[in-house]
Amino acid sequence: MDIGDLRSEYSGQPFRRGDLDPDPVKQFAHWFQQAREVAQPEVNACTLATAGIDGRPSARTVLLKYFDADGFVFFTNTHSHKAQQIAENPAVAMLFFWQTLERQVCIRGVAEKISTTEALRYFARRPRGSQLGAWVSEQSSVITNRSVLEMKLDEMKRKFSTGDVPLPSFWGGYRIRPAEIEFWQGRASRLHDRLRYRRVDDAWVIERLAP
Incomplete structure (x- = not known):
C-alpha cells in the first residue's frame, strides 16, 4: 500500500527561544496546561521507549501521573517487560504528541524506581x-x-x-530524571520549530535544532 500522499499541513504559530521559560519543567507544565485547555484527548498519554542490555528497543503508551522538579512519574507492574529493560538499562525516552496543538515533547533521561511509600500514596487514589x-x-x-x-x-x-x-509487592512507579527535554512545534512547509534543553552540570543549556 502506497500512502506517500497521506499528509497534513501544519500551521502552528512561531515558537521562539524568547518564548521559553528558563526551567524546562515549568515550560512543560505550561504546554501541558494548554493541551488540557484545548481538550487534547489523553493529554497525559505518552510513548515510553526502553531498550534492554541486548539493545533491542521497545515502545508502548503509558500515562504520566505526576511531574515536578525531580522528574516525570509513571506506574507499572515491576515484573513487566518495560521494567525488566529499565533494570538492565535505565536510559529511556518519553514522547508526548499533542496533535490538537501540533506539538511534541520528547524527554530523555534515566528512570529509577520511586519509594514504596510514594507508590502507595498514588495506589490508594486509584x-x-x-x-x-x-x-x-x-x-x-x-x-x-x-x-x-x-x-x-x-x-x-x-x-x-x-x-x-x-499495594502489590510487584507494582510501583518510576521517575524519569531528564537530561534533555525537546519542545517541537509543527510549522508550515515542514520547517518545524525545535528547541531543546540539555543538562550540563547543574544548568540547562537551550539549543535550537534543525527540523
Whole structure:
C-alpha cells in the first residue's frame, strides 16, 4: 500500500527561544496546561521507549501521573517487560504528541524506581477496579486466553471483598530524571520549530535544532 500522499499541513504559530521559560519543567507544565485547555484527548498519554542490555528497543503508551522538579512519574507492574529493560538499562525516552496543538515533547533521561511509600500514596487514589487489576495481570507474560484474567479478577474481588486493596509487592512507579527535554512545534512547509534543553552540570543549556 502506497500512502506517500497521506499528509497534513501544519500551521502552528512561531515558537521562539524568547518564548521559553528558563526551567524546562515549568515550560512543560505550561504546554501541558494548554493541551488540557484545548481538550487534547489523553493529554497525559505518552510513548515510553526502553531498550534492554541486548539493545533491542521497545515502545508502548503509558500515562504520566505526576511531574515536578525531580522528574516525570509513571506506574507499572515491576515484573513487566518495560521494567525488566529499565533494570538492565535505565536510559529511556518519553514522547508526548499533542496533535490538537501540533506539538511534541520528547524527554530523555534515566528512570529509577520511586519509594514504596510514594507508590502507595498514588495506589490508594486509584479506582478500586484499577487496584484489583494490578493484582490480576502478570503483565507481559503469555496467557492462554482472556478467561484467565476474568477468573483471576473474580478471585481478587473475593479476596479483597472488604477493606482497602493492598499495594502489590510487584507494582510501583518510576521517575524519569531528564537530561534533555525537546519542545517541537509543527510549522508550515515542514520547517518545524525545535528547541531543546540539555543538562550540563547543574544548568540547562537551550539549543535550537534543525527540523
